Amino acid sequence: MTGRKLLDQIIIALTLLTTIATVGVFVYTNVIYKKELPSNQKELTSLKEDFGELNFPSTYVLDKITLNLESATRRLRFLDVQINLVLFNQDDSEILDQYKPQIYDIVIDVAAAISPEELNSLSGKLIFESRIKKRINELVKKRVVKEVFYSKFVVQ
Numbered sequence: 001m002t003g004r005k006l007l008d009q010i011i012i013a014l015t016l017l018t019t020i021a022t023v024g025v026f027v028y029t030n031v032i033y034k035k036e037l038p039s040n041q042k043e044l045t046s047l048k049e050d051f052g053e054l055n056f057p058s059t060y061v062l063d064k065i066t067l068n069l070e071s072a073t074r075r076l077r078f079l080d081v082q083i084n085l086v087l088f089n090q091d092d093s094e095i096l097d098q099y100k101p102q103i104y105d106i107v108i109d110v111a112a113a114i115s116p117e118e119l120n121s122l123s124g125k126l127i128f129e130s131r132i133k134k135r136i137n138e139l140v141k142k143r144v145v146k147e148v149f150y151s152k153f154v155v156q
Contacts, residue, residue, distance in 0.1 A: 034135065058090040059102070065107055069116045077116040082152035083107065084113065085145045092144040099139055106135045120155045 002008055062083040069077040087093060095101065110131045111119065118124035129148040136145050 014127055024033075058087045058093065059149075060085040060087055060093050060096050060105070065094065065104065067108060067111050069119070069155070070112065071116055078156055079111050079116070079119060080152060080154040080156070081107070081111075081150060082153055084138070084149040085133075086147040087144055088146050089144075092142075095140055095142070095144060096136075099136075102139055106139065107132060110135065116155050125150070125153065131149065 002011075021144060022029065055152075062085070064082045068078045073075040085088055085096070087096075108126060112130075114124055115129060129150075133145045135146050137143050
């Protein structure tokens with residue numbers, strides 16, 4: 001110790017107080033306080049409320065399309081694509097259902113206007129995406145398509 005009686009007594013008192021406080025917190029948290037287990041029903045309703053506030057974008061999935069592409073060589077080239085359209089509004093999918101044949105025609109026209117080499121590049125895919133989005137929005141005379149995603153895009 002320090003050799004001073006008063007200082008030694010203060011150090012012992014503080015150490016004792018700290019030990020008692022630590023034991024008290026331990027006893028309270030492990031013996032006295034019992035936390036209520038969450039009920040499944042409460043957690044389920046809480047999750048539904050939390051996810052109800054989130055706004056997930058709605059998508060419109062087109063069927064897989066396989067197209068022959070015009071090539072400068074005699075070699076046959078084709079595009080195998082699966083397109084997902086992200087819509088501004090969930091109700092717009094009904095509008096796109098009415099124009100489904102025209103939408104497939106737009107995809108075919110836009111793909112035919114781009115060379116296979118360009119379609120295989122990143123810039124070509126971005127051009128393809130922007131032209132499809134623009135033409136579909138022009139077709140329905142309303143901004144319906146927000147983004148275009150490919151779940152499959154193969155040029156061979």
